[in-house]
Amino acid sequence: MWTVLRLLLPALIPSWRFFRSVEASPRIQWTFAENHPGDPTIWREFRPRPDRVSPLETLVRLFWNPVWNETLFLVSCAERIEDTSDPHAIAEIRHRVVTGLRRSGEATSDQPVRFRIVFVDWQNGKRHERIAFESDPSSVTRRDAA
Amino acid sequence: MTLDEAIRATEILLALAFLQSSLEHMALHREDRSLFLPRLALSALLLAGFEPGLMIWGLFLHALVLLHRYQGPYNGGSDKMGLLILFCLSMAHLAPSDLWREMALGYLAVQVVLSYFISGQVKIANPDWRSGRALSDVFLFSAYPVSEGLRALAFRPRLFRTGSWAVMLFEVAFPLALLHPVLLIAALVIAVMFHLANAVLFGLNRFVWIWIASYPSILWLQDRLIGAA
Numbered sequence: 009m010w011t012v013l014r015l016l017l018p019a020l021i022p023s024w025r026f027f028r029s030v031e032a033s034p035r036i037q038w039t040f041a042e043n044h045p046g047d048p049t050i051w052r053e054f055r056p057r058p059d060r061v062s063p064l065e066t067l068v069r070l071f072w073n074p075v076w077n078e079t080l081f082l083v084s085c086a087e088r089i090e091d092t093s094d095p096h097a098i099a100e101i102r103h104r105v106v107t108g109l110r111r112s113g114e115a116t117s118d119q120p121v122r123f124r125i126v127f128v129d130w131q132n133g134k135r136h137e138r139i140a141f142e143s144d145p146s147s148v149t150r151r152d153a154a
Numbered sequence: 155m156t157l158d159e160a161i162r163a164t165e166i167l168l169a170l171a172f173l174q175s176s177l178e179h180m181a182l183h184r185e186d187r188s189l190f191l192p193r194l195a196l197s198a199l200l201l202a203g204f205e206p207g208l209m210i211w212g213l214f215l216h217a218l219v220l221l222h223r224y225q226g227p228y229n230g231g232s233d234k235m236g237l238l239i240l241f242c243l244s245m246a247h248l249a250p251s252d253l254w255r256e257m258a259l260g261y262l263a264v265q266v267v268l269s270y271f272i273s274g275q276v277k278i279a280n281p282d283w284r285s286g287r288a289l290s291d292v293f294l295f296s297a298y299p300v301s302e303g304l305r306a307l308a309f310r311p312r313l314f315r316t317g318s319w320a321v322m323l324f325e326v327a328f329p330l331a332l333l334h335p336v337l338l339i340a341a342l343v344i345a346v347m348f349h350l351a352n353a354v355l356f357g358l359n360r361f362v363w364i365w366i367a368s369y370p371s372i373l374w375l376q377d378r379l380i381g382a383a
Binding site: 011012015016018019020022023024025026027028029030032033034035056057058059060061066069070071072073074075076077078079080081083084088094096097100107128129130135 | 301
């Protein structure tokens with residue numbers, strides 16, 4: 009009850025401080041949890057952005073954009089993990105990464121994967137990356153993909 | 155616009171926004187279908203005008219379930235605005251008199267005006283926004299641009315300085331639009347274009363529909379406060 013009230017109050021008395029400042033921004037990357045011995049760990053960005061979006065696709069996305077909206081939710085979860093190591097946010101990302109990878113055919117349900125959160129910033133004309141969180145290899149299992 | 159017309163227009167636009175977002179959720183995950191089916195049904199009934207008070211309260215209680223499920227709003231500002239509209243409409247339906255119904259819808263209208271004014275005011279106080287750097291950073295490294303091609307725009311400082319000032323000045327000047335109905339219509343048209351631009355560049359499509367749902371309250375408030383003067 010108190011939790012819901014705590015979550016509800018910012019909506020009823022909003023601060024409306026959209027983009028007050030632009031901070032380092034999270035990216036979610038993933039890799040297979042079980043590499044062959046000696047193989048380097050290759051981290052791939054989860055749902056990398058396309059080079060461009062066509063005008064027709066842009067028009068459609070005005071009315072139908074579920075995958076992108078989920079990606080924005082994952083950004084919120086990543087920020088929560090950075091702030092409070094929120095286990096709920098970790099579970100949300102884990103579940104949605106596994107489901108997304110299985111759906112895109114990048115991984116099958118019997119391939120455990122790990123994810124990590126990298127915060128990207130731009131300082132003195134150079135891109136900086138900081139790893140903020142790395143999931144346990146055992147934390148992503150076949151059960152999540154079911 | 156009368157109070158009743160404003161409340162009904164808000165209900166219709168809110169129902170449409172909720173139908174859109176509910177269908178998006180249900181398309182993505184099987185477990186979300188049962189979670190969002192009640193919201194889909196309540197929104198459809200609200201759109202049809204069936205027992206609007208009950209439907210609004212049903213939607214508000216369901217929104218609390220969603221808030222608990224996701225431990226916060228799923229889509230940040232757009233979900234917060236949805237909750238705020240639902241709360242104000244719930245209060246309007248519960249209100250014992252027209253005065254309290256006006257208070258409920260008036261609170262929504264004031265918050266919508268503040269949503270623009272405060273956003274502009276906090277930006278204008280930030281030197282990075284005044285120089286255009288903050289907006290450039292949004293394109294350069296934030297998670298929001300919908301394509302990598304858009305990031306190249308970050309290296310056009312004059313474009314971003316101009317763009318930043320256009321956004322900030324529009325936002326802080328928004329309350330002045332309440333002074334005249336024609337001015338308010340013009341400001342709302344610009345506001346819709348602003349939200350459309352955010353949808354095109356950053357994929358924030360749900361903001362467009364939910365903010366439009368709040369506009370009848372401002373149109374009513376302007377008429378109530380200035381139009382009657």
